[in-house]
Amino acid sequence: MAKIMAGVGCSHVPAIGVAMDTGITHEEYWKPVFEGFKKSREWMKKQNPDVIFLVYNDHCTAFDARCIPTFALGCGAEFQPADEGWGPRPVPAVKNHQKMASHIAQSLVLNEFDITIMNEMEVDHGLTVPLSVMFGDIKQNDEWPALVIPLCVNVVQYPAPTGNRCYNLGKAIRRAIESYEEDLNVIIFGTGGMSHQLQYKRAGLINSDWDKRFLDLMTEDPVGASQITHLEYLRETGSEGIEMVMWLIMRGALNENVTEVHRHYHVPASNTAVGHIILENNA
């Protein structure tokens, strides 16, 4: 049977992708950001996952204002990196485990999570940046080392799904994955955050104390984290900090007790606090 081995929380700042794509990660500004992912890349090699279930948000690329699904599951064979206005990122297309994705889609709906099924979809930095930071440089004509099942969450138009809903969806995703009969190692990613506000007069807000407490809760008290209100996210972590609800989907798919094997936190990357955590399911 398929099994979820671990969860990864990770910011997806577009500028991090640009830094990798333009080869400036050794510069003073970027060094501390990437230093914190060295251990993660070694860990990824050791884990050698077959499939990554990747929770992220689209930034009005695949979904502009015409259509705003709260949860959309990628079920197509592959997903091309999108042109977000400055050309597509020079990274490989993302290949799906299509059979498993279909199984998950069916299982989720029968478990009363009525997701949208996407058979055609381009993916933006929200999905490709976490893959890049965790796998390192992968050439465009190469392949990502794992298959990827994307789950896209609306966090652009208020309200995003509640933390509680996300946490419970994570549990349903786990049931779906672990009822799939092929023996596969699966790692689940929750991406986005941490505190940041990109817009209007309060832009630039960073709340490090809050972010660090959230990382603590990810390890020690996920149920507590699932009860954080939208108002608290908006006020304390900035209008875009609400992306952190996506980490709760990842966390819901893990055991209540986990082992934190790595953590990284750095300010700033462009306008954003970079946060990262690796949690292993205790055997």
Next chain:
Amino acid sequence: MTEKEYDKIPGTIVFDADKSREGYHLNQFCISLRLQKNRDAFNKNEEAYLDAYPMSKEQREAVLKREWNLLLELGGNIYYTSKLAANDGINFQNLAGQMTGMGVDSYREMMLKGGRSIEGNRDKSDWGED
């Protein structure tokens, strides 16, 4: 209009269903600039290009004048308006420098020093607003 619980957060516009409805054509115009062929057409003749999007007169003026904060007040969302900024060669950080009124250099400096503190930035009363 009924007050919303997040209305008290200073310097922040929450892009909710009301804003989304108000800003629909404005945002769809902005996102069209994701593609080079559309940017070329817009840059060739802004007024003519905007005719295809039935936005309000006020929104149209704010686009032409690049009034970044007003665009958000009128229903624009940052992930959309940032495409108009990118067309002008303005990245997210420099756009934030303009929206905050700080200017690019002081904004960048603030971010390097750990960003804008949450202290004094939780409630409109902190900013001397209602």
